[in-house]
Amino acid sequence: MKPRIRIGNGWDSHEFKRGIPLKIGGVTLPHPKGLGGHSDGDVLLHAITDALLGAIAAPDIGSLFSPSDARWRGADSAVFLAEALKRVNSAGYDVGNLDSTVILAAPKIGPHTPAIRTRVAKLLRIPEDCVGIKAKTPEGMGTDNAAIAHATVVLKLKPSKKPRSKVQPAKRKT
Numbered sequence: 001m002k003p004r005i006r007i008g009n010g011w012d013s014h015e016f017k018r019g020i021p022l023k024i025g026g027v028t029l030p031h032p033k034g035l036g037g038h039s040d041g042d043v044l045l046h047a048i049t050d051a052l053l054g055a056i057a058a059p060d061i062g063s064l065f066s067p068s069d070a071r072w073r074g075a076d077s078a079v080f081l082a083e084a085l086k087r088v089n090s091a092g093y094d095v096g097n098l099d100s101t102v103i104l105a106a107p108k109i110g111p112h113t114p115a116i117r118t119r120v121a122k123l124l125r126i127p128e129d130c131v132g133i134k135a136k137t138p139e140g141m142g143t144d145n146a147a148i149a150h151a152t153v154v155l156k157l158k159p160s161k162k163p164r165s166k167v168q169p170a171k172r173k174t
Ligand code: MG
Pocket: 012, 013, 014, 037, 041, 042, 043, 046
């Protein structure tokens, strides 16, 4: 029997590079530097994608979307998350809730949290009150030129469809 609940965790980091857009949680934030990477470098969506895949013990984001594959160059990371969610649903699960933390020195994420939450909730197809987005600064870690994201998801087993009763209804007496 499948477990009723599964948990997944994901982690990612990307380095800041000048002159590219900064995307976090599917939202483009105003900043002179963006996160480098083969795709759009969306560190939060990558962590969430790995959390989803990990929860169903599927291969990780790097195995499914190889950085050496030209198809994913500059790709919208929402595509990766959508594929992970498809696999979660095919495995018989729905997302219960997500909690996440983004760690970066700048820009301040706080003012953008509502927009990120709205976007991530939409991508995961869950209510906004099931999406936690927290931000921290990397004090004393010496990682000011990188962004880090942690994500934890809980999956719930989809309700099973009731099998049709094999008992035939009694014939009405005429
Ligand atoms: Mg990544």
